[in-house]
Structures are given as C-alpha cells and as structure tokens.
Amino acid sequence: MILEMKNIEKHFEDCEVLHDISLCVDSGEVVSIIGRSGSGKSTLLRCATFLEKIDGGSICYKGETVAHTPEGERPVYIPKKDMGKVKNYFGLVFQNFNLFPHYSVLKNVCDAPVRVQKRDIGEVREEAMRLLDKMGLADKADAYPFQLSGGQKQRVAIARALALNPDILFFDEPTSALDPELTGEVLKIIRQLAKEKMTMVIVTHEMNFARAVSNRVIFMDGGYIVEEGDPEEVFGNPKQERTRQFLAGYGE
Amino acid sequence: MSLTTMLTTMGAGMLRTIGIFVLTLAGSLPLGMVIMFGRKSKHKILSTVVKAFISIIRGTPLMLQLLVWYFGPYYLFGWSIKGYRFPAIIIGFVVNYACYFAEIYRGGIESMDRGQYEAAEILGYSRSQTFFLIILPQVIKTILPSITNEVITLVKDTSLAFTLAYQEVFSLAKQISASETSFTPFVVAGIFYFVANYVVAYIMDRIEKSMSFYTT
Numbered sequence: 001m002i003l004e005m006k007n008i009e010k011h012f013e014d015c016e017v018l019h020d021i022s023l024c025v026d027s028g029e030v031v032s033i034i035g036r037s038g039s040g041k042s043t044l045l046r047c048a049t050f051l052e053k054i055d056g057g058s059i060c061y062k063g064e065t066v067a068h069t070p071e072g073e074r075p076v077y078i079p080k081k082d083m084g085k086v087k088n089y090f091g092l093v094f095q096n097f098n099l100f101p102h103y104s105v106l107k108n109v110c111d112a113p114v115r116v117q118k119r120d121i122g123e124v125r126e127e128a129m130r131l132l133d134k135m136g137l138a139d140k141a142d143a144y145p146f147q148l149s150g151g152q153k154q155r156v157a158i159a160r161a162l163a164l165n166p167d168i169l170f171f172d173e174p175t176s177a178l179d180p181e182l183t184g185e186v187l188k189i190i191r192q193l194a195k196e197k198m199t200m201v202i203v204t205h206e207m208n209f210a211r212a213v214s215n216r217v218i219f220m221d222g223g224y225i226v227e228e229g230d231p232e233e234v235f236g237n238p239k240q241e242r243t244r245q246f247l248a249g250y251g252e
Numbered sequence: 253m254s255l256t257t258m259l260t261t262m263g264a265g266m267l268r269t270i271g272i273f274v275l276t277l278a279g280s281l282p283l284g285m286v287i288m289f290g291r292k293s294k295h296k297i298l299s300t301v302v303k304a305f306i307s308i309i310r311g312t313p314l315m316l317q318l319l320v321w322y323f324g325p326y327y328l329f330g331w332s333i334k335g336y337r338f339p340a341i342i343i344g345f346v347v348n349y350a351c352y353f354a355e356i357y358r359g360g361i362e363s364m365d366r367g368q369y370e371a372a373e374i375l376g377y378s379r380s381q382t383f384f385l386i387i388l389p390q391v392i393k394t395i396l397p398s399i400t401n402e403v404i405t406l407v408k409d410t411s412l413a414f415t416l417a418y419q420e421v422f423s424l425a426k427q428i429s430a431s432e433t434s435f436t437p438f439v440v441a442g443i444f445y446f447v448a449n450y451v452v453a454y455i456m457d458r459i460e461k462s463m464s465f466y467t468t
Binding site: 051146 | 365367368370371373374375376377381385386389390393465466467468
C-alpha cells in the first residue's frame with residue numbers, strides 16, 4: 001500500500017470540509033476523485049500532500065506513519081527533519097501549473113532533483129531530456145514558461161514532478177485551466193502514465209477520461225465520500241441518488 | 253576665487269556626496285530586508301514594534317532624524333562622541349532608507365503567487381532555498397522600478413547632510429555662493445546631481461533589461 005489515509009477530518013474556521021474520509025491507494029492503481037466544486041476533493045489532495053494540516057485521522061506512506069491522532073487529542077505529525085524523506089514519495093501537479101517563471105523549462109525539471117535530492121547534474125539532465133521528449137517538449141528545453149501554451153506548461157509540470165521519481169503522483173484538476181483543445185494533450189500524457197503503471201490520484205471534472213483511465217472512482221459531496229468503486233459501476237450504474245444527480249447534471 | 257579652485261573644492265564635495273550615497277545603499281538595502289522580516293514576523297510584539305518604528309521613520313522628516321541621531325546621544329545620555337558627525341549622517345540615511353526599502357520588499361513578497369511557495373514545498377525545497385532561489389529573484393524583478401525611484405531620491409536627499417554642516421556638494425555650493433556672491437556654484441551643483449541621476453537611471457535600466465528574459 002502506498003498511501004493510507006484514515007478517518008481524515010478537516011475544517012476551516014467553522015466550516016467542515018472533510019468528514020471521516022479514508023483513502024487507500026495501492027501500487028499501480030489509478031484513482032479518480034470526482035464531485036462538485038467545494039465538495040472537498042482538492043482539500044483531500046492538499047491534506048495528502050501536507051499543504052494543509054488535518055484535524056483528525058491518520059496518514060501513512062509506504063507503511064510509515066506521517067500523521068496520526070491520539071484518542072481525544074490533536075493530530076501529531078512526524079518531526080520536520082523526517083519530512084524530507086516522505087516528500088520524496090509523492091508529487092503533485094497543480095491546476096495552475098505553478099512553474100517557476102524565471103527558470104527555463106529544463107531547469108524547472110532539473111533543479112529539484114539536483115538541489116533537493118543532491119543527484120548528479122549530468123545524469124539528471126539526461127533523464128530530464130528523456131522526460132521532456134516523452135512529453136513532446138524536447139524542442140522547448142531552453143524556452144521559458146511564459147513562451148508556452150497552457151497545455152505545454154502542464155506537461156512541463158508533469159515532467160518536473162516525475163523527475164523526482166515519486167511513488168505516487170497527485171493531480172489537482174490538471175486540465176481545469178486549459179482550453180478544450182489543449183486538454184486532450186495533457187490527458188493523453190496521463191493515459192500514457194497509467195499504461196506504464198504509474199500510481200496516480202486524479203481530481204478531475206473530465207468524466208469520460210476518469211471512466212476510461214481509472215481503476216477506481218470516488219464521488220465526493222459535501223465533504224463525504226458518497227460512492228466509491230469500479231468506474232463502470234459508478235458511472236454506469238450508480239447506487240446513490242446524489243451520484244445519479246451529479247452525473248445527470250454532466251450529461252446535459 | 254578662480255573657477256578651477258571652485259571646481260576643485262566642489263569636486264571634493266562631490267566625492268563626499270558619492271560617499272554618503274554608496275554607504276547608504278550598501279547599508280540600507282540589506283537592513284531593509286532585516287526590517288521587512290521583523291515586520292512580517294509571526295511574533296506579534298516584534299512585528300508591532302517594527303511597524304511602529306517604520307511609521308515613525310516614514311512620518312518624520314529625514315532632516316529632523318539626522319539632527320536627532322547627531323545630537324541625541326549628547327542630550328539624552330550626555331555622551332559626546334569624537335568624529336561622530338559622519339557616522340551620524342550614515343546612520344540617519346541608512347535607517348531612513350531601510351524602512352522605505354523594507355516596505356517595498358514587503359509589497360513585492362506579498363504580491364507573489366502562493367502557488368510558487370506550494371510548488372517549492374511539494375518539490376522538497378527548504379524554506380531558505382524557497383526564499384532565495386524561487387521567491388527573491390522574482391520579487392527583485394517586480395520591485396526594481398520602485399527601487400529605482402528610491403535610489404534617485406537618495407541622490408538628491410544626500411544634500412540634507414548640510415543640516416549637520418557636512419561639506420558635501422550642496423553645503424559647499426551654498427557657502428561658496430555666499431562668500432563669492434556668485435551663482436555659478438548652484439549651476440555646478442545642479443549639473444552634478446543631474447548627471448549623477450542620469451548614471452543611476454542608466455544603470456538601473458540595464459539591470460531591469462538583464463531580467464527581462466522572462467515574464468511572470
């Protein structure tokens with residue numbers, strides 16, 4: 001098991017965002033999370049990647065407990081110095097790419113492996129070029145992010161995340177900031193990664209894509225997991241009324 | 253007084269003016285960073301004190317501050333420090349400009365997209381790596397025009413050192429003009445300030461251009 005999140009609780013001020021959410025992801029699995037805006041999907045990813053702190057529950061990566069909540073107490077995270085190792089286990093692709101604008105495409109991809117993982121720069125460059133080639137961006141290595149289209153930026157962001165060799169990759173609405181015609185090129189890359197058995201958790205509004213690419217689909221609403229299962233089941237024959245309503249809304 | 257004598261005398265004053273200018277920048281640009289960190293500190297007392305201090309420095313004339321720095325030690329503690337005139341001028345200028353720079357830095361840092369911090373955090377950069385490698389270079393690009401404004405103001409503000417009877421170019425121009433009943437020293441001083449600022453603007457423009465290889 002790569003990721004185990006159990007009984008996650010999260011609230012902002014007085015607003016409950018996540019209620020008793022559990023999410024386990026096995027090696028090689030592709031899990032899609034669907035649901036309305038504000039249903040807690042992105043918050044769940046942000047908790048899994050420690051951009052937000054949980055208010056209850058536990059998070060384990062590869063069997064190592066990173067956060068847990070003792071009975072009747074606040075959650076406890078492992079000390080900061082041990083966090084570095086855990087951060088190597090996952091990557092996150094943002095909706096807004098968040099590339100570093102002052103770095104070239106190649107440097108965006110190479111910088112973290114060299115500076116954070118202290119890997120050899122020659123070897124990292126070689127791997128980065130391979131990744132960029134795979135993303136169809138080999139000719140853009142020396143370009144700067146402002147010179148790229150949204151779809152190209154997102155593919156650089158994926159290469160940047162992959163360069164650190166994560167065990168699991170999270171996508172937070174990777175195509176929501178893109179024009180429909182650019183969406184396809186990013187989805188194609190994610191499909192390719194799924195074929196290569198990359199473990200992924202994808203928050204998305206692309207229903208057809210989620211159905212085609214995932215091993216498991218999770219439907220969230222109001223901070224709860226309403227339905228979870230095989231994509232054909234969830235999309236083809238949803239058990240819950242709320243899921244049906246949500247999917248019907250998409251059909252229109 | 254011949255023109256040559258006048259120019260030689262004023263030339264020495266110009267060097268003193270440049271001295272104030274260079275030392276003020278060298279001191280206030282880094283000190284501004286320190287003050288900005290204090291202002292943004294999560295420590296409530298520290299940030300309040302720093303905020304109040306910035307407010308006082310920005311809310312009172314630099315000329316008055318120079319007098320306070322110079323005469324303060326004597327009137328407050330009875331200290332008379334030998335050769336304190338020049339250090340007092342530099343302290344006054346550095347502290348004053350550092351407060352303005354601190355607010356410019358703060359504005360630049362707060363304008364940064366949170367996503368940049370989050371991306372850096374996910375990629376595993378440490379806090380200092382994030383600041384110095386990712387955030388600061390972008391902040392510098394953003395705030396450069398505001399910095400240029402301050403630097404140009406500083407060139408002209410150096411003339412305030414005349415308050416403490418320091419023989420920089422403006423003081424000398426006034427003295428020579430009075431003793432020689434001549435208008436020429438003012439023209440010389442004016443040309444000097446203008447040329448100095450022309451050079452400053454040119455250099456800052458070059459720095460801006462060197463960062464124009466990307467946009468955010």
